[in-house]
Amino acid sequence: MTRKxxxxxxxxxxxxxxxxxxxxxxxxxxxxxxxxPLIRRxxxxxxxxxxxxxxxxxxxxxxARFLPVMCMQCEHETPCVxxxxxxxxxxxxxxxxxxxxxxxxxxxxxxxxxxxxxARYFNWGDPEWPAGMETTLNPSVAPRMRGVVEKCNFCHGxxxxxxxxxxxxxxxxxxxxxxxxxxxxACPTKAITFGDLADANGNVARASRDAHAFRLLxxxxxxxxxxxxxxxxxxxxxxxxxxxxxxxxxxxQA
Amino acid sequence: xxxxxxxxxxxxxxxxxxxxxxxxxLLDDSSKWTQNWNWIPRPPRGEPSVKYSSCxxxxxxxxxxxxxxxxxxxxxxxxxDHPVSKGVLCPLAFGAHQxxxxxxxxxxxLRHGRPARIEEVTAEIAGRVKAGRFAIVDERPxxxxxxxxxxxAAANGGAYIAPxxxxxxxLEDVRTIVSLGAPVLESWGTPGRVLELWxxxxxxxxxxxxxxxxxxxxxxxxxxxxxxxGSKISELLAGRVGISAASEAxxxxxxxxxxVVQFVKERGAMISVAGEQPQIAILDGExxxxxxxxxxxxxxxxxxxxxxxxxxxxxxxxxxxxxAAADYAIPTPAFGEALEEAPTPWDxxxxxxxLAPPLRGAPxxxxxxxxxxxKVTVSGETQESAxxxxxxxxxxxKRGVVFAFRDRTVKAMSEFKTAxxxxxAFDAGACWTDREAKETPAEFRGARSGxxxxxxxxxxxLRGNENDS
Amino acid sequence: xxxRFCMFFALGFGAMLAAAWLGFPRTLYRTEPQxxxxxxxxxxxxxSSKCADCHSLSDNGVFVGIPSISTCAGCHxxxxxxxxxxxxxxxxxxKPGREIPWAAYGRQPMNVRFSHAVHLNLxxxxxEACHGPHGQSSSLxxxxxxxxxxxxxxxxxMSDCEDxxxxxxxxxxxxxxxK
Numbered sequence: 001m002t003r004k005x006x007x008x009x010x011x012x013x014x015x016x017x018x019x020x021x022x023x024x025x026x027x028x029x030x031x032x033x034x035x036x037p038l039i040r041r042x043x044x045x046x047x048x049x050x051x052x053x054x055x056x057x058x059x060x061x062x063x064a065r066f067l068p069v070m071c072m073q074c075e076h077e078t079p080c081v082x083x084x085x086x087x088x089x090x091x092x093x094x095x096x097x098x099x100x101x102x103x104x105x106x107x108x109x110x111x112x113x114x115x116x117x118x119a120r121y122f123n124w125g126d127p128e129w130p131a132g133m134e135t136t137l138n139p140s141v142a143p144r145m146r147g148v149v150e151k152c153n154f155c156h157g158x159x160x161x162x163x164x165x166x167x168x169x170x171x172x173x174x175x176x177x178x179x180x181x182x183x184x185x186a187c188p189t190k191a192i193t194f195g196d197l198a199d200a201n202g203n204v205a206r207a208s209r210d211a212h213a214f215r216l217l218x219x220x221x222x223x224x225x226x227x228x229x230x231x232x233x234x235x236x237x238x239x240x241x242x243x244x245x246x247x248x249x250x251x252x253q254a
Numbered sequence: 255x256x257x258x259x260x261x262x263x264x265x266x267x268x269x270x271x272x273x274x275x276x277x278x279x280l281l282d283d284s285s286k287w288t289q290n291w292n293w294i295p296r297p298p299r300g301e302p303s304v305k306y307s308s309c310x311x312x313x314x315x316x317x318x319x320x321x322x323x324x325x326x327x328x329x330x331x332x333x334x335d336h337p338v339s340k341g342v343l344c345p346l347a348f349g350a351h352q353x354x355x356x357x358x359x360x361x362x363x364l365r366h367g368r369p370a371r372i373e374e375v376t377a378e379i380a381g382r383v384k385a386g387r388f389a390i391v392d393e394r395p396x397x398x399x400x401x402x403x404x405x406x407a408a409a410n411g412g413a414y415i416a417p418x419x420x421x422x423x424x425l426e427d428v429r430t431i432v433s434l435g436a437p438v439l440e441s442w443g444t445p446g447r448v449l450e451l452w453x454x455x456x457x458x459x460x461x462x463x464x465x466x467x468x469x470x471x472x473x474x475x476x477x478x479x480x481x482x483x484g485s486k487i488s489e490l491l492a493g494r495v496g497i498s499a500a501s502e503a504x505x506x507x508x509x510x511x512x513x514v515v516q517f518v519k520e521r522g523a524m525i526s527v528a529g530e531q532p533q534i535a536i537l538d539g540e541x542x543x544x545x546x547x548x549x550x551x552x553x554x555x556x557x558x559x560x561x562x563x564x565x566x567x568x569x570x571x572x573x574x575x576x577x578a579a580a581d582y583a584i585p586t587p588a589f590g591e592a593l594e595e596a597p598t599p600w601d602x603x604x605x606x607x608x609l610a611p612p613l614r615g616a617p618x619x620x621x622x623x624x625x626x627x628x629k630v631t632v633s634g635e636t637q638e639s640a641x642x643x644x645x646x647x648x649x650x651x652k653r654g655v656v657f658a659f660r661d662r663t664v665k666a667m668s669e670f671k672t673a674x675x676x677x678x679a680f681d682a683g684a685c686w687t688d689r690e691a692k693e694t695p696a697e698f699r700g701a702r703s704g705x706x707x708x709x710x711x712x713x714x715x716l717r718g719n720e721n722d723s
Numbered sequence: 724x725x726x727r728f729c730m731f732f733a734l735g736f737g738a739m740l741a742a743a744w745l746g747f748p749r750t751l752y753r754t755e756p757q758x759x760x761x762x763x764x765x766x767x768x769x770x771s772s773k774c775a776d777c778h779s780l781s782d783n784g785v786f787v788g789i790p791s792i793s794t795c796a797g798c799h800x801x802x803x804x805x806x807x808x809x810x811x812x813x814x815x816x817x818k819p820g821r822e823i824p825w826a827a828y829g830r831q832p833m834n835v836r837f838s839h840a841v842h843l844n845l846x847x848x849x850x851e852a853c854h855g856p857h858g859q860s861s862s863l864x865x866x867x868x869x870x871x872x873x874x875x876x877x878x879x880x881m882s883d884c885e886d887x888x889x890x891x892x893x894x895x896x897x898x899x900x901x902k
Contacts (some may be wrong), residue, residue: 016453018439019468022345028331032297063472064479092898103289103834118425126293133355134295142834142902145294156898160836164784167840185331188342188445189453201837209878239307266735274743279751286872289832296833302785488736 003172007075009156009197009225010184011207012068014235016191019055019066025126026069026186027053030155032137032144037239039101050121051182052152060234068183068192070152072216073098079222080111080120087150095159096197096225102148111149116217120151155181195225197225214239231248281408300324304682306333306659307597308610309347313394313700314444315596315606316343317659317685320351320613327590327613329349332446333659337687338599338606342446351613353551354588360570361617364583371654372619373580379543379567380630385541386564389413390627394549394598396700398644399624402635403547410631413541419699420600425451428522432460432491434484436529439469442500443601446455458521479504487511488526491518503572543567545630546576550589569623586623591616595641596685598698605694607648607687609641629708642673645680649673654688751800752876758824759812764805764861770798774850774858784837789825791818826866836902848891853879 028032033050053070065154074080080089089111091097102123102165114119126146137143140157144150164180168186176195184194207213207226214236215224230236255263268695271277305320305327310355317333319442330348334341346639363375367626367671388410390403395416409415425431425448438459461473462484470476473649477487482648483504488502490511497515501508518524549572562674573590590613598605621629624637648654648667656679667686680686766772777790786795795817802813816823833838841850850858867876879902888895 004744018449019470020441022343022347022348025331025348026344029352035349035352038831050554059471062466062471062476064468073880090897092896093894094896097798097898099896099901101834101897103832103901126291127294127295130355130357133352135298135353136297136352138328139296139297139299139323140902142832143297145289145291145295153898157902159898160902161784164838164840165782166784167838167844168782168784170844182329186343186345186348186439188344189449190839259727262728263735263738266732266737267739268735270736270739274740276743276747279747280871282902283751283869284872286832286874293885301787301791302783403823413859520824590772 001092005093005096005198007197007225008159008179009073009096009204009208010058010212010228011193011204011210011227011229013191013193014065014067014228014230015232016187016189017055017068017187019021019057019064020188021055022186022188023050023053023068023192024055028052029136029151030141030157030182031150032127033228035133036128036130048124050123050150051072051202052119052121052150058238060237060238063234065230065232067118069117069216069227070183070224070226071098071154072117072226073154074222074224076221076223079114080115083110083114084211085110095154097154097156097159099153099156100149102144102150103142105148107147107149109149116220116222120149122149123147128221155179158182210253212236265286265304271626276667287351287502296327297327297467298323302702304609305613307590307613308594308597308608308683308685309343309350310394310594311350312348312551313597314339314344314599315608315610315685316347316444317352317683318343318606319659319683320590322652325614333662333683335447335657335662336659336685337657338447338602338608338685340404340444340450341445344441344445352588354571355590356572356588358574359588360571360573360583360585362576363585364573365578366581375584376626376630377628379545379565379582380632380711382565383410383545383630384632385554387412387540388543388545388631389415390543391546394701395419395663396698397595398640399547399595399622400597401635401644401697402624402637402640406627406631406633406635409633412631417701419696419701421699422598422603422694423525423527423601424603425457425525425601426603428523428525429456430458430460430518432488432518432526433473433526434468434526434528435463435467435489435708436527436608437469438527439465439472442469444599447601458517460518460524461465472578475517477504477510477514483604485507489513491515491524491526507541513688545569546580547573547627548577550594552589569626583624587612587620588628589618590614592620592622593637593641598694600698600700601699603693604687604689604691605654606685606687607698607699609680611681620660634637642677645677646673648686649676653690655688657685657687659683659685674703751869751871753870755826755866757826760808760859760862763858764811767858778850780840780843782854784838784840787897788829789827789840792820792822794821795823826868826875828864828866828875829880830875832874834902836900846891 047053089100166174185194213229300323309316316339317336319331322328332343404414414485459473461470462477486503489495544566548570566580567582568577570577577583594610596608622637628635
């Protein structure tokens with residue numbers, strides 16, 4: 001009576017990313033993120049806006065490359081899940097998505113400290129919407145109030161719509177073409193490949209086994225389900241060194 | 255009853271309280287109450303649907319699929335297999351449905367920056383038009399309404415001014431694009447077309463500029479040259495100057511230049527593009543009234559491009575750019591609120607045309623720029639009649655194919671029995687292309703632009719700076 | 724002395740119990756009449772309607788809970804009976820195409836996701852399993868709204884969902900029911 005256990009993941013081709021930010025815009029629209037100026041908290045690199053996916057820039061001399069960074073959907077001892085006092089985040093058995101429920105969160109921000117990828121964002125204030133713009137909100141994603149943490153959920157609203165569509169024709173398993181997260185759909189160079197890593201012969205699983213594929217902060221052992229890929233040695237070297245040295249990773253907004 | 259007995263009564267009541275639902279229900283309800291403040295916005299409710307249209311934020315006219323709930327638009331997605339946009343959208347399109355609610359939205363006419371009534375300003379402008387010479391500035395040429403503007407200008411002794419039309423760039427026929435400051439990889443041209451060629455490796459970018467841009471950082475070869483010396487690189491690649499002379503002029507090391515020359519030569523055919531701003535020359539002293547149709551984004555004209563030319567009437571959805579400083583600002587429908595057109599993109603080699611049907615209703619009291627200009631010039635033109643004429647001409651020419659967005663099917667023009675059938679297809683979301691055309695007819699050509707013609711006012715709006723030019 | 728003490732204690736105890744159990748619901752809930760007194764039984768018997776005729780599931784998996792006026796207009800474009808109530812309904816709502824402002828008993832918080840498609844087609848539940856013999860009712864139940872939380876007294880809560888899932892041993896992680 002239950003669905004197969006999927007492991008949804010991504011492979012992002014860094015050589016194709018042009019740093020345009022279409023993924024960021026589409027993500028904000030899908031997840032009901034209120035428009036706001038890009039402000040960092042004074043003295044930090046921490047953004048005050050919610051950016052479930054953000055584009056990071058890495059550079060070497062005159063060359064730069066861009067990496068969209070979102071929740072890595074860690075599989076092994078998922079850091080945020082293990083620290084949450086409220087069980088406001090859990091690893092969904094059916095999809096492998098690390099699902100954050102802002103409505104359960106009490107705002108302690110322990111998970112933000114635990115996340116090695118800084119992929120979690122805090123709602124410092126109630127979201128402010130210009131008059132009338134609330135009619136553009138997406139009903140598949142619940143609006144949040146202040147004081148809670150949120151992050152990328154791999155567009156769970158789209159997964160749920162795909163499940164409904166499959167159920168309407170009596171099917172328990174979704175049609176893979178129906179579940180496309182906003183960032184994947186938006187990317188103009190198709191740099192992001194999304195799919196089920198549990199399908200060993202699928203696009204994503206095969207791409208993740210590519211010789212040029214790597215993951216961020218691999219040595220921490222969080223087993224992220226988001227892979228990156230680049231044929232440029234300098235990019236892979238930089239990521240392998242873990243990005244530990246701050247000067248190697250330019251965290252300015254692309 | 256004694257006081258002790260009264261207290262005992264109270265004690266009994268208090269002891270009973272936990273056995274009643276009151277404290278538990280109140281606790282539960284108050285927690286719900288604290289999570290349902292009335293200032294937390296509620297998403298719209300209604301039946302979900304998808305409406306097809308074209309994006310009109312720049313001259314590329316990419317196909318869009320708008321996800322709707324009831325009458326509200328809640329998201330934008332690209333149209334796969336679109337012959338012009340190739341299933342791609344730039345970042346702006348994804349948030350475009352929120353533009354009508356931008357705080358800088360023009361809600362009523364402004365006269366010298368102060369609110370005025372539409373009947374009054376229409377009468378005043380009509381009076382000026384009748385009394386002197388007018389010019390219509392069309393920031394989005396190539397549309398059917400552009401032809402209407404030309405007719406209006408010709409019939410009334412006025413002038414029609416538009417940016418120079420592009421002739422198209424043969425990007426499919428070259429292997430390298432040498433860009434003199436043009437932001438080739440930053441939503442430039444028709445993004446789907448450019449990025450498909452770049453992503454597949456067919457087109458390499460050599461970026462020549464005075465300071466490093468994002469395109470330069472991504473380019474195969476990047477040359478940072480001294481100010482004003484970019485043309486020397488073109489001359490070098492054309493073989494008209496030697497490496498040492500070029501190095502002298504640009505400040506780039508000779509080895510680097512030699513490497514680039516070799517790179518371009520090995521790849522084969524190249525094309526050179528410059529990153530110029532759209533140029534519009536307004537003649538001083540000859541024009542009494544300037545009627546500017548900025549297009550759905552509120553236009554890219556900078557105030558500096560307009561030298562004093564009489565009274566400026568700016569037709570725009572937003573109080574940004576020229577509209578913020580014009581003598582008259584007339585509000586027009588914003589993105590997705592009224593029927594628009596998507597003519598041939600400036601970089602395309604063959605003609606194309608699509609309508610951009612509205613995604614939702616416009617606020618009451620707004621007229622389209624064409625209808626307003628027709629009213630003040632007292633001409634019989636309307637936007638609808640102009641579009642009808644073009645659809646009829648397209649149908650009568652019997653050329654090309656029509657790609658329908660909803661079911662992604664292609665039909666030859668000859669398969670449409672009447673012009674009304676063609677119009678119905680356009681209204682449901684479709685694009686006509688004529689790949690066999692030897693060249694694009696002049697009236698179909700969109701404005702030539704090195705830069706995407708949307709940078710200035712949109713960026714100003716995003717930063718909340720409405721006074722930026 | 725002790726007797727009086729016990730008596731007053733019991734009096735207070737009993738009075739509070741009565742007040743809370745009988746009086747509290749009356750004050751907590753605000754009753755609002757529905758705009759129309761819809762008769763399900765008549766539609767079932769006279770028009771042989773089944774649940775799915777008006778409360779339908781689309782191919783996309785979207786469920787229509789409360790039908791729009793266009794569904795009613797499908798049969799009631801003009802009055803088909805001869806009651807004054809129906810005539811008023813046609814005049815006030817059908818002809819001008821005005822949506823009936825029903826008060827929804829089942830309204831859930833914004834973060835709740837309930838999929839009728841999954842429960843109808845995969846769990847193969849009948850409408851009556853959750854909604855009871857609502858289709859046989861001759862009038863609509865009174866809409867009682869909690870003044871503090873704003874939700875209907877009849878709205879299902881998470882414990883109702885959990886009970887059924889536990890009984891049938893069906894797993895649903897947080898992602899299954901929340902948006």
